[in-house]
Amino acid sequence: xxxxxxxxxxxxxxxxxxxxxxxxxxxxxxxxxxxxxxxxxxxxxxxxxxxxxxxxxxxxxxxxxxxxxxxxxxxxxxxxxxxxxxxxxxxxxxxxxxxxxxxxxxxxxxxxxxxxxxxxxxxxxxxxxxxxxxxxxxxxxxxxxxxxxxxxxxxxxxxxxxxxxxxxxxxxxxxxxxxxxxxxxxxxxxxxxxxxxxxxxxxxxxxxxxxxxxxxxxxxxxxxxxxxxxxxxxxxxxxxxxxxxxxxxxxxxxxxxxxxxxxxxxxxxxxxxxxxxxxxxxxxxxxxxxxxxxxxxxxxxxxxxxxxxxxxxxxxxxxxxxxxxx
Amino acid sequence: xxxxxxxxxxxxxxxxxxxxxxxxxxxxxxxxxxxxxxxxxxxxxxxxxxxxxxxxxxxxxxxxxxxxxxxxxxxxxxxxxxxxxxxxxxxxxxxxxxxxxxxxxxxxxxxxxxxxxxxxxxxxxxxxxxxxxxxxxxxxxxxxxxxxxxxxxxxxxxxxxxxxxxxxxxxxxxx
Numbered sequence: 001x002x003x004x005x006x007x008x009x010x011x012x013x014x015x016x017x018x019x020x021x022x023x024x025x026x027x028x029x030x031x032x033x034x035x036x037x038x039x040x041x042x043x044x045x046x047x048x049x050x051x052x053x054x055x056x057x058x059x060x061x062x063x064x065x066x067x068x069x070x071x072x073x074x075x076x077x078x079x080x081x082x083x084x085x086x087x088x089x090x091x092x093x094x095x096x097x098x099x100x101x102x103x104x105x106x107x108x109x110x111x112x113x114x115x116x117x118x119x120x121x122x123x124x125x126x127x128x129x130x131x132x133x134x135x136x137x138x139x140x141x142x143x144x145x146x147x148x149x150x151x152x153x154x155x156x157x158x159x160x161x162x163x164x165x166x167x168x169x170x171x172x173x174x175x176x177x178x179x180x181x182x183x184x185x186x187x188x189x190x191x192x193x194x195x196x197x198x199x200x201x202x203x204x205x206x207x208x209x210x211x212x213x214x215x216x217x218x219x220x221x222x223x224x225x226x227x228x229x230x231x232x233x234x235x236x237x238x239x240x241x242x243x244x245x246x247x248x249x250x251x252x253x254x255x256x257x258x259x260x261x262x263x264x265x266x267x268x269x270x271x272x273x274x275x276x277x278x279x280x281x282x283x284x285x286x287x288x289x290x291x292x293x294x295x296x297x298x299x300x301x302x303x304x305x306x307x308x309x310x311x312x313x314x315x316x317x318x319x320x321x322x323x324x325x326x
Numbered sequence: 327x328x329x330x331x332x333x334x335x336x337x338x339x340x341x342x343x344x345x346x347x348x349x350x351x352x353x354x355x356x357x358x359x360x361x362x363x364x365x366x367x368x369x370x371x372x373x374x375x376x377x378x379x380x381x382x383x384x385x386x387x388x389x390x391x392x393x394x395x396x397x398x399x400x401x402x403x404x405x406x407x408x409x410x411x412x413x414x415x416x417x418x419x420x421x422x423x424x425x426x427x428x429x430x431x432x433x434x435x436x437x438x439x440x441x442x443x444x445x446x447x448x449x450x451x452x453x454x455x456x457x458x459x460x461x462x463x464x465x466x467x468x469x470x471x472x473x474x475x476x477x478x479x480x481x482x483x484x485x486x487x488x489x490x491x492x493x494x495x496x497x498x499x500x501x
Contacts, residue, residue: 013459018357025352
């Protein structure tokens with residue numbers, strides 16, 4: 001019977017659904033070249049042409065939760081810049097070799113991890129700045145967390161974002177991080193082992209509220225921790241539609257929102273030298289339908305010394321500036 | 327199948343050469359993506375993204391390596407990422423598109439086989455596509471899907487057995 005299946009499969013796979021539309025191949029090549037020429041500033045999100053922001057209603061319940069991060073004595077490597085060496089304090093590396101792995105001559109080293117109720121961010125350094133870490137998963141306590149987003153190209157540093165690991169917010173958890181470079185042939189695979197665990201971040205003074213033109217801004221919390229600067233604030237004066245462009249809402253499987261289009265509220269953080277910190281993630285926290293109020297949770301990669309200047313620019317171009325950290 | 331990148335460093339700055347190398351692979355790459363994702367738009371997006379990565383990564387293709395195997399591996403990886411993203415990204419507006427068939431397809435359509443294939447995992451469907459549409463040997467499939475050659479052989483056998491069983495199983499109304 002199996003031999004009978006083979007010709008049927010060949011016929012099936014030759015039908016229209018498995019063939020591209022006429023003229024599509026030509027467009028793919030030109031689009032690939034054009035896309036490579038364009039600068040990339042943000043996380044690559046999902047499929048081509050679809051940069052999406054996924055907002056879970058669960059975020060509502062998470063507003064106000066303390067940011068947590070692990071702590072261990074700093075261990076600075078000889079080629080690790082100060083900001084990255086500081087990030088090492090976020091994790092405990094189980095063994096001398098556990099935080100470093102080599103595959104086909106490319107070495108990946110664990111730099112640090114940032115945990116909060118929204119996500120887990122692992123920062124790595126590679127001896128090859130052109131690695132394509134397209135696939136990664138983090139396994140802890142029998143649960144596999146797949147990589148949601150990644151960012152690379154920052155002086156050989158790679159930041160990978162996973163879902164939050166709830167258990168690690170209450171106790172130290174050994175984890176295994178498996179990375180794959182899908183562009184390499186044969187595929188490069190790295191396995192790193194380390195632990196992540198909690199530490200309640202000391203309270204930072206919350207900046208005073210203010211206005212950016214017609215937009216009122218009230219800060220909820222700010223956290224300056226090794227490797228990351230996290231800011232939460234609520235703007236009043238503009239609705240979702242105004243700050244996000246087209247918004248699509250789904251009620252299937254809980255309330256979820258898929259956001260497309262550019263943000264018209266811009267959040268930037270600059271270090272002491274005036275250098276912008278690399279943006280890592282924005283979560284938009286749900287508000288009542290039609291409400292002219294939107295809450296943001298932004299995380300930036302801390303790449304230079306503070307104090308840090310936050311600049312929030314509204315849809316009409318007016319800005320608010322506040323200084324945090326030290 | 328026979329395309330090899332002999333001087334890959336030269337190609338990245340040469341869009342024309344890139345097109346000549348890549349274009350013959352795109353139809354098969356699309357079929358692979360469709361076998362995994364089951365949706366035309368998603369398959370096109372995945373191959374487009376893979377083509378962009380291939381253009382960027384072409385200098386790193388090892389001399390003598392199979393361009394098709396390398397590119398298909400990128401496509402398969404991209405499809406895995408797309409499936410991960412789509413599991414978390416549910417929207418009422420992402421209505422699955424109807425499967426469109428031309429007249430010849432309607433004549434050739436194998437309803438029993440289609441239903442049985444729908445019961446397979448995306449990886450199993452991609453395995454069958456690479457073996458029976460692209461006529462790839464297990465060793466080449468192994469490089470694309472990131473498995474061992476022996477694993478490809480055993481999974482191929484199991485997939486055919488499962489497909490065989492699914493074709494005689496009762497039809498589920500909601501499938």
